[in-house]
Amino acid sequence: MTKSKKGSLGEKTSFWKRAFRVLVWIVIIIPLFLVLVLLGLSQFNPPFSYQMAKSFISHGNINHEWVDFENLPDDFGLTILATEDEHFCLHWGFDLKSSLENERDKPTTITQKAVRSLFLGNSELALRRVLETPLTVLVEILWTKQRVLELYLNYVGVGSSIFGVAAASQTIFEKNIETLNLEESALLTIVLEAPNDIDPNNLPPELELRAEWIVERVGKLKVEGLGDCIKTR
Numbered sequence: 001m002t003k004s005k006k007g008s009l010g011e012k013t014s015f016w017k018r019a020f021r022v023l024v025w026i027v028i029i030i031p032l033f034l035v036l037v038l039l040g041l042s043q044f045n046p047p048f049s050y051q052m053a054k055s056f057i058s059h060g061n062i063n064h065e066w067v068d069f070e071n072l073p074d075d076f077g078l079t080i081l082a083t084e085d086e087h088f089c090l091h092w093g094f095d096l097k098s099s100l101e102n103e104r105d106k107p108t109t110i111t112q113k114a115v116r117s118l119f120l121g122n123s124e125l126a127l128r129r130v131l132e133t134p135l136t137v138l139v140e141i142l143w144t145k146q147r148v149l150e151l152y153l154n155y156v157g158v159g160s161s162i163f164g165v166a167a168a169s170q171t172i173f174e175k176n177i178e179t180l181n182l183e184e185s186a187l188l189t190i191v192l193e194a195p196n197d198i199d200p201n202n203l204p205p206e207l208e209l210r211a212e213w214i215v216e217r218v219g220k221l222k223v224e225g226l227g228d229c230i231k232t233r
Helices: 001-042 050-059 076-084 097-103 110-120 124-142 145-155 163-171 184-193 205-224
Strands: none
Touching: 001 124, 050 110, 076 110, 076 184, 076 205, 097 145, 110 124, 110 145, 145 163, 163 184, 184 205
């Protein structure tokens, strides 16, 4: 009877030790690792993203070119904000109003889209949904708004094997992205919305009107100060 009690006590102690180790990993080690990785990415450009690695495994080739944010055309960032996330400078990674207007599991902010592109992909696995929220919060805390947008623009997928707006500009316009004017920047942002379905050289009338709206909206964003957080000049 005494031996049985000792064995039972030993099993309970072993269980709590394992539980404590798991708790330490969840509460301390994993968050600390994520913070260190994100701090590193705030200064250094990753060689590839999750989406790029996935595409390379599937297709065997990647078209990617890096461009520093300050080398983008004037107001290019504002065309992205106009089409994808007008309140980018105001929120902390989540835009509740946009979330309610769109599908609940669909990323509605540039920060969420950057997190998915870089780390998680677009799968609907439960683990991805669990990780997206804390990663988005950490990114907003550890990166500047300009850095968030810079990484998003350099790793956004444009088609099956084109990544980043610099490679997209070369492919679509056969021009360096630094040379795009405002109208061409607006066209490129439209392509980013549906890269497989839009020919920028043969836009239907409604998308031509949308391009004009983007140009007009850029001016309003300037007046309203909604792009101040990404100013470089």
